[in-house]
Amino acid sequence: MRIVVGITGGIAAYKAPELVRLLKKAGHEVRCAATEHALEFVTRTTLETVSQNSLYCDLFASGRTEHISLKDWGEMLVIAPATANIIGKVANGIADDALSTLLLAFSGKPVIMAPAMNCEMWAHPAVQRNIETLKSWGIRMVGPEEGELACGVSGVGRMAEPAAIAAAVYAAVQPQQLQGQHWLVTAGPTYERIDSVRFIGNYSSGKMGFALAQTLADAGAEVELVSGPTSLSINHPRIHRTSVESAREMYAAATEAFPRCNGAILSAAVADYRPSECTDHKLKKNGSEGMHLDLVQNPDILATLGSMKTSEQTLVGFALETDNEEANAQHKLEKKNLDYIVLNSLRDKGAGFGVDTNKVTIIGRNGSRKESPLMSKQEVAHLIIKTITL
Numbered sequence: 001m002r003i004v005v006g007i008t009g010g011i012a013a014y015k016a017p018e019l020v021r022l023l024k025k026a027g028h029e030v031r032c033a034a035t036e037h038a039l040e041f042v043t044r045t046t047l048e049t050v051s052q053n054s055l056y057c058d059l060f061a062s063g064r065t066e067h068i069s070l071k072d073w074g075e076m077l078v079i080a081p082a083t084a085n086i087i088g089k090v091a092n093g094i095a096d097d098a099l100s101t102l103l104l105a106f107s108g109k110p111v112i113m114a115p116a117m118n119c120e121m122w123a124h125p126a127v128q129r130n131i132e133t134l135k136s137w138g139i140r141m142v143g144p145e146e147g148e149l150a151c152g153v154s155g156v157g158r159m160a161e162p163a164a165i166a167a168a169v170y171a172a173v174q175p176q177q178l179q180g181q182h183w184l185v186t187a188g189p190t191y192e193r194i195d196s197v198r199f200i201g202n203y204s205s206g207k208m209g210f211a212l213a214q215t216l217a218d219a220g221a222e223v224e225l226v227s228g229p230t231s232l233s234i235n236h237p238r239i240h241r242t243s244v245e246s247a248r249e250m251y252a253a254a255t256e257a258f259p260r261c262n263g264a265i266l267s268a269a270v271a272d273y274r275p276s277e278c279t280d281h282k283l284k285k286n287g288s289e290g291m292h293l294d295l296v297q298n299p300d301i302l303a304t305l306g307s308m309k310t311s312e313q314t315l316v317g318f319a320l321e322t323d324n325e326e327a328n329a330q331h332k333l334e335k336k337n338l339d340y341i342v343l344n345s346l347r348d349k350g351a352g353f354g355v356d357t358n359k360v361t362i363i364g365r366n367g368s369r370k371e372s373p374l375m376s377k378q379e380v381a382h383l384i385i386k387t388i389t390l
């Protein structure tokens with residue numbers, strides 16, 4: 001593949017030549033583009049030597065349309081490191097130097113970014129908003145990781161290692177082995193209405209399900225993503241999203257889509273119970289008395305799909321257990337007629353609800369068992385898809 005590696009001005013730029021070397025070693029052709037500030041950290045000579053190509057850095061130096069010829073040449077753009085500045089510029093459509101101009105011109109082709117910055121900068125709402133914007137346009141993020149930062153403090157902001165970035169490139173250039181297939185993914189929480197302003201919900205963020213949908217779509221599948229309420233957005237031509245609120249709405253959407261799917265992964269955190277009645281006005285406090293909510297059971301979507309499943313279809317469920325984890329997961333796998341169950345670890349810090357990382361055990365109907373280390377939800381999604389589609 002012809003890959004453009006863009007380098008911006010952060011200390012992690014010193015690792016960019018190593019990334020270029022790894023990509024070259026994997027057989028890719030590489031050209032580098034750098035911002036002026038990047039060259040404070042890594043030299044033109046180093047980048048031109050490792051890439052064996054001339055560096056693109058000055059918008060006006062060699063013919064004024066090099067950003068266009070470079071975007072025509074490149075099949076993928078990898079920005080490593082990506083500073084808060086380049087992230088902010090692209091999210092807001094600013095093109096005021098060679099690299100940001102190339103980035104805006106580089107539409108319709110895969111872009112991967114490896115953000116790197118101080119942890120306070122990373123946590124800033126402006127940066128987080130910009131990251132979400134870029135992700136919703138389909139730009140893939142690798143890292144940042146937690147660890148020691150150049151400024152002496154520890155926190156989230158370290159650039160992912162060149163090997164992890166090269167692995168993300170590898171994953172993105174995989175042949176589309178799921179082309180022609182249809183998959184269903186459920187994600188996020190459900191909200192069960194109590195009255196016109198209140199609901200019963202849970203802390204699920206939807207991140208795991210969205211990462212699964214993205215991975216399936218990247219592998220060529222058409223994806224029906226049925227999502228409960230979440231702030232996440234996703235933009236991929238092969239992902240068709242249906243937004244639902246309650247378990248019953250999710251049930252209707254999932255059972256309608258499943259018959260035309262090759263498989264389904266149900267990662268949503270579905271409420272087991274809902275209030276037996278929902279009033280259309282706000283319930284009033286009644287003196288100093290307590291209040292009782294009468295709950296009824298929701299339909300089990302996973303068990304229903306298990307009973308609908310044909311021998312051609314693959315069905316994958318998730319399990320979040322607090323005790324007898326593996327035995328309970330195994331029991332669920334059999335009872336709900338699943339092919340795989342993904343057991344979320346609740347014991348490990350950084351795994352489960354809301355966070356960006358997860359640690360899982362994938363148990364197969366045939367007795368197979370694969371345990372992951374603590375990894376990003378994207379990496380967990382890759383492992384799950386690889387395991388269930390082998």
Ligand code: C5P
Binds near residue numbers: 269270332
């Ligand atoms: O039985 P339990 O709720 O622990 O099973 C979890 C799995 O079942 C998850 O895959 C979840 O998405 C799915 N589920 C469902 N419908 C329900 C409850 C859970 O699809 N009503």
